[in-house]
Amino acid sequence: MTIEEYKEEVERNRPRMLTIARGYLKDGDEAEDVVQDVLLKLWQLLDSLHLPMGPLASVLVKNRCVDLIRRRQPIVDVPENMAECEPMRDERYMQVMRIIDTLPTLQQTVMRLRHIEGMEMRDIASLTGSSEVAVRKTLSRARQAIKLQFLKQQHDE
Numbered sequence: 001m002t003i004e005e006y007k008e009e010v011e012r013n014r015p016r017m018l019t020i021a022r023g024y025l026k027d028g029d030e031a032e033d034v035v036q037d038v039l040l041k042l043w044q045l046l047d048s049l050h051l052p053m054g055p056l057a058s059v060l061v062k063n064r065c066v067d068l069i070r071r072r073q074p075i076v077d078v079p080e081n082m083a084e085c086e087p088m089r090d091e092r093y094m095q096v097m098r099i100i101d102t103l104p105t106l107q108q109t110v111m112r113l114r115h116i117e118g119m120e121m122r123d124i125a126s127l128t129g130s131s132e133v134a135v136r137k138t139l140s141r142a143r144q145a146i147k148l149q150f151l152k153q154q155h156d157e
Contacts, residue, residue, distance in 0.1 A: 024065035
């Protein structure tokens with residue numbers, strides 16, 4: 001794509017990009033920043049860009065907005081090795097342990113092996129007869145379920 005083609009594509013697609021960003025972010029200044037970031041990224045890819053640029057620009061704006069929204073989510077810090085916590089003094093530990101007890105059996109097992117026993121992924125995979133990828137996915141789902149339940153309980157209090 002030439003520089004002139006890029007400029008024409010920016011003029012044509014910028015309003016749509018801003019509309020998409022505002023729809024996700026509800027903040028004009030932040031939406032403007034996202035569009036500028038995407039346009040810079042597209043400029044850096046100028047030599048490999050093809051016409052039309054609109055569909056790619058829209059996807060990049062959407063993905064950038066989703067990334068920003070995800071970063072806004074509250075983060076619940078779960079220690080890597082829960083065995084190092086002082087369980088009786090930390091009510092959050094007990095709350096997380098109660099939540100773990102409600103998980104499906106495989107998720108409970110993987111969570112306990114990883115965070116309480118401190119086992120490596122490959123060892124958990126070997127022990128459970130799964131692949132490391134499957135163990136990581138199970139662990140991710142368990143963590144997500146714990147996070148959601150923990151936040152729900154905090155909100156209800």
